[in-house]
Amino acid sequence: MSKMIKGFSKFSKTEKVNWLAENFFHDKSSGIDTLKQYYNEDPELQQLHDEFIENTISNFYIPYAIAPNFLINGKTYAIPMAIEESSVVAAASLTAKFWSTRGGFKTKVISTTKTGQVHFTYKGNKDELRDYFSSVKSKLIHSTDHITANMRKRGGGIVDIELRDKTENLADYYQIHVSFLTGDSMGANFINSCLETIAASFQKEGIFIVMSILSNYVPDCLVRAEVTCKVEDFFPENAELYARKFVQAVQIAEVEPYRAVTHNKGIMNGIDAVVLATGNDFRAVAAGAHAYASREGRYKSLTGASVVNGLFNFWIEIPMALGTVGGLTRLHPLAKLSMEILQNPTASELMQIVAVAGLAQNFAALKALTTTGIQQGHMKMHLMNILNQLEANVHEKELIVEAFKGKTVSHSAVAEYLHHMRTGH
Numbered sequence: 001m002s003k004m005i006k007g008f009s010k011f012s013k014t015e016k017v018n019w020l021a022e023n024f025f026h027d028k029s030s031g032i033d034t035l036k037q038y039y040n041e042d043p044e045l046q047q048l049h050d051e052f053i054e055n056t057i058s059n060f061y062i063p064y065a066i067a068p069n070f071l072i073n074g075k076t077y078a079i080p081m082a083i084e085e086s087s088v089v090a091a092a093s094l095t096a097k098f099w100s101t102r103g104g105f106k107t108k109v110i111s112t113t114k115t116g117q118v119h120f121t122y123k124g125n126k127d128e129l130r131d132y133f134s135s136v137k138s139k140l141i142h143s144t145d146h147i148t149a150n151m152r153k154r155g156g157g158i159v160d161i162e163l164r165d166k167t168e169n170l171a172d173y174y175q176i177h178v179s180f181l182t183g184d185s186m187g188a189n190f191i192n193s194c195l196e197t198i199a200a201s202f203q204k205e206g207i208f209i210v211m212s213i214l215s216n217y218v219p220d221c222l223v224r225a226e227v228t229c230k231v232e233d234f235f236p237e238n239a240e241l242y243a244r245k246f247v248q249a250v251q252i253a254e255v256e257p258y259r260a261v262t263h264n265k266g267i268m269n270g271i272d273a274v275v276l277a278t279g280n281d282f283r284a285v286a287a288g289a290h291a292y293a294s295r296e297g298r299y300k301s302l303t304g305a306s307v308v309n310g311l312f313n314f315w316i317e318i319p320m321a322l323g324t325v326g327g328l329t330r331l332h333p334l335a336k337l338s339m340e341i342l343q344n345p346t347a348s349e350l351m352q353i354v355a356v357a358g359l360a361q362n363f364a365a366l367k368a369l370t371t372t373g374i375q376q377g378h379m380k381m382h383l384m385n386i387l388n389q390l391e392a393n394v395h396e397k398e399l400i401v402e403a404f405k406g407k408t409v410s411h412s413a414v415a416e417y418l419h420h421m422r423t424g425h
């Protein structure tokens with residue numbers, strides 16, 4: 001049977017589900033029931049979600065959790081996180097508490113400029129192109145006035161526009177490189193609309209526009225977060241040793257890409273979870289962060305750590321384009337609620353909160369890795385996932401969690417134990 005389908009997007013939701021059931025489900029009615037279990041009972045709310053994307057057939061839940069007790073620049077935050085990975089929120093909460101008694105997190109936004117580019121080719125004389133660009137530069141900016149009017153009122157808009165010669169990298173390739181300030185919006189639609197308008201006004205014989213698009217690389221939209229404490233406050237015993245090991249762990253991620261990727265992945269556990277919970281684009285943030293980690297030509301840690309004069313210092317510098325207005329940030333009811341929980345931050349404040357979540361996550365991972373090892377914490381949550389997979393009831397869960405304390409957790413060991421509990425052999 002051919003599973004190709006024409007005009008699928010034009011089908012009603014029921015038709016889509018039926019087609020899917022007909023072609024892919026082993027048990028049609030139980031497959032359909034599973035999809036329906038995740039429909040919102042409020043049809044209007046369901047419709048809102050249906051319309052976020054095309055071809056929606058249900059909702060895919062991931063947990064929405066809170067990591068409380070984050071002290072950031074003297075203000076306390078409870079941070080919402082949307083993530084499926086079991087130990088992330090527990091780690092964030094523990095780290096928040098740890099640093100709340102050691103002065104908390106200090107953060108600052110270093111810059112907020114974003115970039116977009118009109119990519120084009122030109123085969124003619126370079127000087128002629130430069131002259132043409134200079135002669136139309138202000139016209140290009142003004143061509144976007146109708147788009148930028150509101151943004152300019154809020155202190156944003158186009159900051160600069162320049163011609164870049166990239167012919168050394170690719171034959172005949174040039175760009176119009178545009179910098180933007182986008183206030184409290186992430187600015188993707190704003191930037192892309194401006195760029196397409198600029199491209200339409202940039203007409204000269206020999207110029208061939210390839211494409212116009214924002215860049216998710218935002219090294220000039222940068223935030224820093226850090227924590228500091230006396231080395232002796234770092235750990236109840238052998239504080240100096242553990243502080244040194246911690247710094248070494250970061251240094252390893254600075255020189256060893258295999259480790260750096262995992263190290264930064266842990267950071268993104270925290271960052272993406274908050275970015276997602278606030279209705280922002282976590283793919284954009286992740287892509288930009290990893291590119292930034294490679295800015296010196298070698299992929300390295302996004303965090304740094306030092307022990308100087310008896311003080312332990314741990315920091316992150318990371319670029320990110322976030323919004324607190326526009327996109328899903330106010331449209332998705334939970335994203336809107338996240339903003340409320342975060343005390344309705346500006347985009348700059350949200351950058352700082354998100355950077356803290358990344359730093360906290362990395363702190364938790366490195367602290368575990370350089371002391372007890374990572375599995376102790378992971379396994380507690382892993383055990384719960386296994387127990388849920390095995391459909392253990394509350395009583396069974398309690399007994400098995402107790403029985404596996406300090407023991408190695410594996411799916412087979414837990415399954416065997418549960419089987420034994422249920423059958424006596």
Ligand code: MEV
Nearest residue numbers: 262263265266365366374
């Ligand atoms: C797991 O999701 C993240 C860690 O591997 C991060 C790290 O190793 O630093 C624990």
